[in-house]
Structures are given as structure tokens and as C-alpha cells.
Amino acid sequence: MGGGRKRGRTQRRHFKQGRENVWKHNPQRPPAAEGGEGREGNPSWQPFATENPAFEEYYKEQQIIPEEEWDxxxxxxxxxxxxxxxxxxxxxxxxxxxxQLENDFRKSLETEVSDEHEEDAIRPLPWYPGNLAWHLNFSRMQLRRNQALESFHEFLKRENEVGNITRQEAVxxxxxxxxxxxxxxxILDMCAAPGSKTFQLLEMIHQSTKPGLLPNALVVANDxxxxxxxxxxxxxxRMCTANLIVTNHEAQNFPGCNLAKFCSETCMDEAKLQRLEFDRVLCDVPCSGDGTVRKAPDMWRKWNAGMGNGLHRLQVEIAMRGMGLLKVGGRMVYSTCSMNPVENEAVVAEILRRCGDSxxxxxxxxxxPELARRPGLNTWKxxxxxxxxxxxxxxxxxxxxxxxxxxxPSGKGSKDVEVNTDVIDADMKDSTDMVEGEQETNTAINKSNDDDDQKTEEKAEVDCESGEAPTRYKKLNSTSTRTEHSDYPLHRCMRIVPHDQNSGAFFIAVLHKLSPLNESHVVDGVKSEQNISKDKTGKLEKDLGSDKVSSEENIVHQQVVDDTNVLDGEQNRDMGSKSSKDKTSEDTKVIGNEAEKGQAGTRDRRRQQNQGRWRGVDPVIFFKDEVTVKSIVSFxxxxxSFPLDGHLVTRNPDTSHVKRIYYVSKSVQDVLELNIKVGERLKITSLGLKIFERQSSKDGSPCTFRLSSEGLPLLLPYITKQILYASAIDFQHLLQYxxxxxxxxxxxxxxxxxxALLPGCCVVVLREGHQDIGSIATDPSAIAIVCWKGKTNLCVMVSPLDGKELLERISLRFGLKIPKLDEEKPNPKITGSDEQPDGATETDDQECLPESKASDMEIPDAGEAE
Structure with a gap:
């Protein structure tokens, strides 16, 4: 997880809580109802309490809304x-x-309005462009339980699963x-899971391109x-895109890919142009999440004031890393689903403070303009x-x-307190070890206090989650009467509050990078950390041991001197074992000596690196088997005119056993090539569009690879063989039977x-009316499915869910009725792996993920996507 690096207690607790199944652990959870009764039929069940005095006291004091609006x-x-x-x-x-929404569901749902304050049961959100986002006057629970809404609920689930809609909170x-x-x-989405914002970004880049063409844009989604x-x-x-890369890194340590650091002086001019930077960065950081109490009522019970304080530094580190990866002239959006100014305005102010005029x-x-919002705060406590x-x-x-x-608000503290500065640009250095060294140094500093203060802090940490001071020190914590005002224009931030437009709560700030960040901030920050460590050497050796102190000082020093150390250190940390950590220290010393002798040794060492350096993650390999590619093209x-060279990748280094071939856009191809040149710094868990799959057949086929349903829309205008054009009725029968x-x-x-077709995979295209076949073939909006041509029949190779959705779509478009299948007469089945539908192999795509199985993946209700 995240390179095997240990997290702080607050961060570990945050992600643990984020995956908690509330109902699974709720002692008040009702037993399974009998006879069709729901929770209402169980008198022992009680809903979550929607009260928390500490919550109300905290936000009243912060004055995030006027007092007259509190109720x-x-x-x-x-x-x-x-x-x-x-x-x-x-x-x-x-x-x-x-x-369908306008003419069918909008009219049928008018009688089901349950809120006297709402005029429409369903309506477009006025602030979302193009009327693409819709608001329902029903909660998720009402959609599940109301029989009158059953057909609409099924529509939402089905269309969400196939990717035609996305169920997502409005804010x-x-x-x-x-x-x-x-x-x-x-575009970089730094904290992307569960993925609804990433999907939204993909919609934007594909919507801006003509149908059937790949956009030049790229989305890197990280978690x-x-x-x-x-x-x-x-x-x-669900998007079926070739313009996406999914990575698995700690956001604050997202690796920089700068070829200039890995080249000799002869190729320096060319390498300066090759580095991974982003035009847009979405920085939706981990937060306390108290803006989601309407969706997750258990937040009332879990919330305390210490949650936001514990995440503040992590949020600043992630935001600063995002700003370092942003191109000059680019835009970064910082956002949280929290109302807490310590997680919101305080983080934004710290970004502006560190970056200065940049x-x-x-x-x-x-x-x-139609989005209701409040300005950010300039003062808080x-x-x-x-x-x-x-x-x-x-x-x-x-x-x-x-x-x-x-x-x-001012961001100023006592002189003896060091503020961490992690201002970095993608063209300056990597932050991978920078932040880790910072965390280790801070830990050492805390341990180096005198014995009384150390005992005091340990005692204080015991009660961190309760938000209360230890009894021994409560008398020291008198409430401060002094307040500060921020000099930064924080009123330009946006706070969305629930009662303005019947939504959740959210915070958004939009930042623009004017110039490269000041490198001196980085060097000064590292030097100050070194000085602190040296001043405390005696204490550090007592608490941590002299070997560890020396190692920490070397790490901080080498972060500025030699960035190449990050490669081997990061790889070995990902292995997670003690022996790997010991090896990291040895390799670091070796590479440090090589750096002193010259760059030749490090370049040779880098060339010897094997692909697939991340444990449990299959490598990304460019597929260059010309014999196989020619066979596919010919069949x-x-x-x-369809570019294949350099666009095909696989996750298996053994070309003779490749099961799936993925297609990537030119933008993804460029990033992959750069990633290989710099030693595979990106831990890629998924990428590209599955376009070909290996398919065995007992009857034999001239081509061992069949077309994938996911990649068919992209490839369809370029296919000239193994293609059929069916009438609406025959197309419907294929999907049905x-x-x-x-x-x-x-x-x-x-x-x-x-x-008359050759045995094997083929494509069946829907012919609408008396369309000319030539025009259908070049129409990117044509409806088509992948089939398998056997000896005596044609078999659909589309997943049952996709087939059902497609069947209903063409039935509505052409006014066809869908007769019910005769349940007593089983559908004819074709034996052999060559007759299995496409969906039968989709779960196997999880092979590229580390230490995880597709069956273990916990997928919540789609409406919970944030």
C-alpha cells in the first residue's frame, strides 16, 4: 500500500474509517426481516442520532454561517x-x-413528490452546463423502498453500471x-478514488472531441x-477510454518524471523538454468529511474537533506536491467535503504563504453563476x-x-517552531524522500524534548481522539482571547452549505500558477531540518540510536545532492521486508559513491533495471510482436489509417502467453516512454482500452485474438472484413437469444x-432502415456488437448486462416489443471457450493490481460515489 511506507496514526485511522462498513459493525443493526418486512417492522431498530453537541459548538464558534441561519x-x-x-x-x-428523462420519467414521477418545498420530483441542476446533471427529490433510501419508484431505480442502476450515467453527490x-x-x-487527479470525479474529467475530454476520435488530453488518476x-x-x-492511467502512490509523494536528471550533458537540451507536468491538477484531499453527514449519518457519532487538526499537515503536503507538478500557467483546484476552516482556508493560506508570488x-x-456559494473566511480559531x-x-x-x-490565519508561530516547507517543482526535484525525511526528522525532534515534556506529550496523545486535554494540563489550556485575520484574499474561496440549495457541504479553491516555485524555499527548509537534527544529536542518539540518527541526516543531505537515490530507495521500500530496508541503506551508499565518481555508473545501473519493479503489479510492456499484429490486421x-505501432501495450512480458492487448492514446504513449526512460517511477495499476483478447477455439480460427467489446467503438470505422449488417429485428433477436x-x-x-464468414470473431452492425452500408461503416455512432461465427450459428459475445441495456435501447428507438423468453425451453448453448460471452473474462482484468483480487473488491452502492 503506497510503496510500503508507514503512515502516521492519524492518516492510518482516516483510511481505516473511510472503508468502514457502518451497518456491519452497528450493534443496532436490525436482523434480516422475515416475510418481506423491512427495518420499519423491527421495533428494536433505531436510526442514527443526528446530534453532536461538540459539532454544534465548534461550528457556531467558527461562524461559518450567520447566527440567524443556524436553525x-x-x-x-x-x-x-x-x-x-x-x-x-x-x-x-x-x-x-x-x-427518456424528459418525456417519460419526469411526467411519471410528478405524483411522487414528497417534499412540500420542492416543485419537481426530478429536475436538471441549473448550475451544471448542458442540463447534464439531475436532482431527484428522493433520497437513496426512498428510491430503494418506494414501489412506485422501482422502475426508475432499476433504470438508474442499469445505466450507471454501463456508464451512461453516474450517480454522484451534486456538490x-x-x-x-x-x-x-x-x-x-x-490532468492529474491526486486522490481519485472512488472515481466519479475522474469519470467526470474523462467525460469532459471526450465530449470535446469528435465522435470516433481520441482526444489529445490525458488523465492520470492516483490513489x-x-x-x-x-x-x-x-x-x-465504464468509460472505455484509451486516455487514462491509474497509479498507486501516496499523493504527497507522487513521483516526478524528469528526464533531465537522468541524462548526460550531451542530451541535456533534449531532455529538458521531457518531464511529466500537468496543465490541470485536481487536489480533492482526504478530510474529516463532516460535509457528508446527510449522506453518511454515522458521521454525527464519529465527529470530533481533532479530526481536522490531525489531517491538516497531510493536506498541505498533498496540495504542495500538486502545485509542484503543475505547469506554469496551469490551474489547480483544492477541495474537501469538510466545513472545517483548519482543513480549508488554513491550507489555502499556507499554500499561498509558501509559494509567494508564484x-x-x-x-x-x-x-x-447559478451555483449558490459563500465566500471563504478570513478569520477562524x-x-x-x-x-x-x-x-x-x-x-x-x-x-x-x-x-x-x-x-x-496568520500562519506565524514562535521562532523555535519550524514550519515544514515542501515547495517543489517537477523540474527541480522529487518529493518522494523529501516528505519521508521530513516526517522522520519531526518524529525525532518530538522525541528529543526533555523528559518532562516528553511524558506530557505522550500523556496528551492518549486523548487525541476525544478532543479533551489531559486532566493534569487542563488548567494550562485557557481559551485564547486574541484572534488573527489572514492577509490573503481567502474570500475568493467557495464554501457550499447545505441549506442554500438542498445539497451536501463542500469547499473549493482555485489556484493559478504564475511562475516556477522558488527553489530556495526547498533548500532552506532542508537546511533548517539538518540544523535541528544536529542540535539535538545527543538526545536523538539516546532515544533512537546513533545509527538511525546518522541515517536520517544522510537521507536529508542526499535529497538535495543526488535525486537518483530515490529510485532504489522507493523500490526497496515497496518490498516491505526488513531485508529490503537493509538493502536500501546499502544501495543508497553505493549510489552516493557513484555520484561522486561520475554519472556513468548510475546510468549503467539504471539501464540494468528490469521492467516490473513494483511488487505485485504487472509491468507495462509495449506489444511489438509483428507476426501477431499482422495476423490481426489481415483477419x-x-x-x-488506424495507428497501431506504439499504441499497443500488454501486462505480460512473455509475448507468447499474452491474453489481452490494450490500446493507448498518443498522450499515454508519451508518458509510458518517459516513465521507462526514468526507471519506471510510476506504479501503474491500470491503463488503456482493452481492444484484443486471446480466444481459443476447438474448431480453429485464422486469428488467435478476438475483438473486445470495449474497444469496438474505436476500431469499428477501420474494419473492412468479418463484418455483417443486420436488420433491427435480427439484431434484436441476437441480443435476446x-x-x-x-x-x-x-x-x-x-x-x-x-x-460465409471465416470461423472466429466477427462484428454485427445494426442497419437502420435502408441505410447505405458504406455510410454505416464510417459512422462512429453506429451500433455494433462482437459475435463469434461457429460452424452452424452466430453467438453474441457481449456481457448479459450490456446486452440487456442495448436491447432496451434499440427497442425504444425502433418501437419494437421485447417478447418474454419461454422459460420451459432453455436457450441453445454452444460448448467451448470460443462461445463464451465477452463479460465472462472481464473480472480477469484485475490481474494487474497488487495484492488484491477482484472478488475481494468491495463496491458500495453507486449512489455513494463522491
């Missing part, structure tokens, strides 16, 4: 969150879905809109947790151990290493053409 604010927080969803404008049936759709994505942008990466991949697979906070009040503080100087000495100055008659013998087709000529 409305709390009343709205206690109501269930309405469901919302977004239509995928780049999907094939976009117009059909819009028409969660806001941050990507402020990125102002353009068709050629490279620290392997299981959450599984969920992220599951969400984004970054500005944008005023986007003219963008999305920090609550620690049950007391309020307005300035850092009033924090007791034993807490100053925990409550940082950056949590306060399907793929036109030369899945296997049909050649003489049984309504159109006898179609049956003859099917029997």
Missing part, C-alpha cells in the same frame, strides 16, 4: 440527502436518455467544473490505497484539547509540535452472409 442550517443537515446523477454526454445513447460534481479543462490538457484503486478502476472502466488565488465568482486558540503563541509549549502555526482488414443458427434469421440473406 435552517442544522435542520437541513438532519434531512436525508437527495439523489443526484449526471448523464455521460459522450455516450452513444446520450440523446435517447435525455429524451462533488463542482470541483472538476472549475478546472476549465481543454481538449489537449494533461494511495490498493482497494480504493480497485474501486477507481471499476468506476472508470501562485495566486483566483476569483471565479463569475463562473457557474483552532480548538485543541477542549480549548480555543486564536494565535499560535497561546498554544502550550507541549502542544506546539502538534498544533502547527499554519493552522492559524479484420484494419485500415492503415444470444445464439441463433444461420437458417433461423428473419433475413435469409443475412444468414447466408454470416455462414
Amino acid at each position: 435552517d442550517f442544522m435542520s437541513m443537515l438532519r434531512k436525508p440527502l437527495p439523489s443526484t446523477f449526471r448523464i455521460n454526454a459522450s455516450c452513444q445513447f446520450f440523446q435517447d436518455i435525455c429524451s 462533488s460534481m463542482v470541483p472538476p467544473l472549475f478546472l476549465n479543462v481543454q481538449p489537449d490538457h494533461h 494511495v490505497d490498493v482497494q480504493r484503486c480497485n474501486l477507481l478502476i471499476h468506476q472508470t472502466k 501562485v495566486e488565488l483566483l476569483d471565479v465568482s463569475n463562473e457557474l 483552532v480548538r485543541d484539547r477542549g480549548s480555543w486558540f486564536g494565535v499560535h503563541e497561546d498554544i502550550p509549549r507541549y502542544r506546539k509540535s502538534v498544533v502547527s502555526p499554519s493552522m492559524f 479484420y482488414g484494419i485500415k492503415d 444470444r445464439t441463433i443458427k444461420f437458417p433461423d434469421f428473419v433475413d435469409a440473406k443475412f444468414g447466408e452472409e454470416a455462414s
